[in-house]
Amino acid sequence: MRKLFIQFYLLLVISFLVAVMLAGLVYKQVAEKTGDRALADLLKTSLSLIEYKLDGIPQAQWPAALRTLDHDLGFNVSMQRMDELPIDSDTLKALREGDIVMLEDDYTFLQRVGNSPYALVAGPMSYLVFLHELRWFDYALLALIGLSLAIPVLLWMRPHWNELMQLERSAKQLSEGEFSARVQLAPSSGLQPLAQGFNHMASNVERLLESKQALINAVAHELRTPLARLRYRLALLDIDAANPAQAGIERDLNSVGAMIDELLLHARLSRPDLPLQLQELQPQAWLQQRLDDISELNPQLHFTLQIEQPSISGDSVLLARAMDNLIGNASRYANQQLLIKLYAIDDWQYFRVEDDGPGIPEEDRQRVLEPFVRLDPSRDRAEGGHGLGLAIVQQIMLAHQGRVEIDASPLGGAAFTLCWPRLQAVTSANKT
Numbered sequence: 001m002r003k004l005f006i007q008f009y010l011l012l013v014i015s016f017l018v019a020v021m022l023a024g025l026v027y028k029q030v031a032e033k034t035g036d037r038a039l040a041d042l043l044k045t046s047l048s049l050i051e052y053k054l055d056g057i058p059q060a061q062w063p064a065a066l067r068t069l070d071h072d073l074g075f076n077v078s079m080q081r082m083d084e085l086p087i088d089s090d091t092l093k094a095l096r097e098g099d100i101v102m103l104e105d106d107y108t109f110l111q112r113v114g115n116s117p118y119a120l121v122a123g124p125m126s127y128l129v130f131l132h133e134l135r136w137f138d139y140a141l142l143a144l145i146g147l148s149l150a151i152p153v154l155l156w157m158r159p160h161w162n163e164l165m166q167l168e169r170s171a172k173q174l175s176e177g178e179f180s181a182r183v184q185l186a187p188s189s190g191l192q193p194l195a196q197g198f199n200h201m202a203s204n205v206e207r208l209l210e211s212k213q214a215l216i217n218a219v220a221h222e223l224r225t226p227l228a229r230l231r232y233r234l235a236l237l238d239i240d241a242a243n244p245a246q247a248g249i250e251r252d253l254n255s256v257g258a259m260i261d262e263l264l265l266h267a268r269l270s271r272p273d274l275p276l277q278l279q280e281l282q283p284q285a286w287l288q289q290r291l292d293d294i295s296e297l298n299p300q301l302h303f304t305l306q307i308e309q310p311s312i313s314g315d316s317v318l319l320a321r322a323m324d325n326l327i328g329n330a331s332r333y334a335n336q337q338l339l340i341k342l343y344a345i346d347d348w349q350y351f352r353v354e355d356d357g358p359g360i361p362e363e364d365r366q367r368v369l370e371p372f373v374r375l376d377p378s379r380d381r382a383e384g385g386h387g388l389g390l391a392i393v394q395q396i397m398l399a400h401q402g403r404v405e406i407d408a409s410p411l412g413g414a415a416f417t418l419c420w421p422r423l424q425a426v427t428s429a430n431k432t
Contacts, residue, residue, distance in 0.1 A: 012153060013146045013149060016145070016146065017142070017146070020142060050066065050077070050113075059116055062079050062113070062116075062118055063078065063079045063080070063118070066078065066079050076121075077120065077122050078120075078121045079113065079118050079119070079120055079121065080119060080121055081117050081118055081119075082095055082096065082112065082118065082119045083117070085110065085119060085121075087101070087110070095112055095119060096112060098111075098112055099111075109122045110122075159189075160190065163185055163189055163191045163195075164191070166184075166185070167198060170182065170183045170202075171198070174202055174205070179205055179209060180206065181202060183198050216263060216264065217264075219263075223256070223260055224257075224260060227253060227256055227257060227260070230253060231253055234249060234250070234253070259388075262389075262392065263388070265321075265388075269318075269392060269396060269399060276314070276318070276399060276400070277315050277316065277317070278313060278314060278315060279313065279314070279315070279316045280311055280312075281312050281313065281314065281319070282310055282311050283312060283320075283323070284307050284310060284342075286320065287305060287307075287323070287340065288305065290323075290324060290327060291305060294328070298331055301331060301334055301336060301337070302336055302337050302338070303338050303340065304337070304338070304339045306339070306341045306342070306343075307342050308341070308342065308343035308344070309342050309343050309344040309349065309350075312342070312344075312349045312351075312422075313422050314349075314400055315396075315399070315400070318396045318399065319396070319400075321392065321396065322351075322392070322396040322397065322418060323418070325389040325390065325392060326351070326353040326393060326416050326418070328389070329389055329390065330353045330354070330355040330357075330414075330416070331355075333355055333357035333358065333413065333414070334355035334413065335355075335356050335357055335413075336356060337356045337411050338353070338356075339352075339353070339354040339355075339409075340352070341354075347421055347422045348419055348420070348421055348422070349420055349422055350418065350419055351417070351418040352416070352417040353415070353416050353417075354409035354410070354411050354413065354414070354415040355409060355414060355415075356409070356412045356413045357412075357413035357414065358413065359408060359409070359412065359414045360406060365406040365407070366406075368390050368406070369390050369393075369394040369404060369406075370391060371387060371388055372387040372388065372391075373391075393416075393418070397418055397419070397420055400420040400421075402418065402419050403420075404416065404417070404418060405417040405419060
């Protein structure tokens, strides 16, 4: 609120000052012209009156005679020789030509008396002194008015700010998966249309996700039933177990079953309220066993395992699935080498898998984390997969408040890194 208040307040004050300065400039021009005209008329009238009273008196006695007169003008009037006045040559020239001259330093006006060497000295003018002092008062008054504008700005902005904060909280809840979050504002609120639009959007998102979940569950259930019947009927057929056709059918059925399981897992991980069973884990034994299993199937691969962090925290089942997906993915695309590292930096835990395969172009590194995304043939061999492995890894990291990083490996292929913070474990386990 502070930043918004300062921006709005400064805009208001600057607009106010510009308006005041423009109005003051117009007023100054009008007032100066009117004041100069009135002052000139006053000096001419005073000069005519003084000349009338000094008529017949020698010029040398004019200053003394003027001091004896009762002027009752509200300002001092005296007479001096023009060559004795503290003025420069240009001012003296203007004075001799009959112009009214103002000495701004002491607010005094000069006017030549006829064709004589004397000049009438009027001043200092008290009202000009007052105007000069009033100028500083004006500045102080403007500053006070500018400061007082903060009060209505704050009174107007505070309820709107509270409503905006409520919108921000609801938007944050929605982004974190609380799709029941709604904004409740007063009917008279100026942000009511925005709140209604937000609530309508949240309701649509909630219905969409519910329908998506229901669709996935229904499809998975409807597929499992005929899949089970096919397996049962295949078992009843009197076919040689070594028959290649039967082995192919069983592989296809197993592939469909595995795809259904991955679909259900991906749908379950997409839930914002996914519960985590946090544990303190020592995954070295599990990782070594997993690598031994892969080595039997891929004897041409050379595995390097580097454990710098003996224990990690998180959901043992989900983390095992994420690490297994990365290792299996790397083993499919690696040529000969595969590097696996587990380490920690401060309160963050890292699991990194590198291979020497074809790698992933930089423009595709975020896209491969989406469901059913297939890259070019150089990275889409015939090793199988359903296009959900990396999407599941991404969902697992999001559930752990972490992320998946993809970059190039020094081995020449791709490098996948799981990054997640150390979470408070509620139980402990020796292995994943």
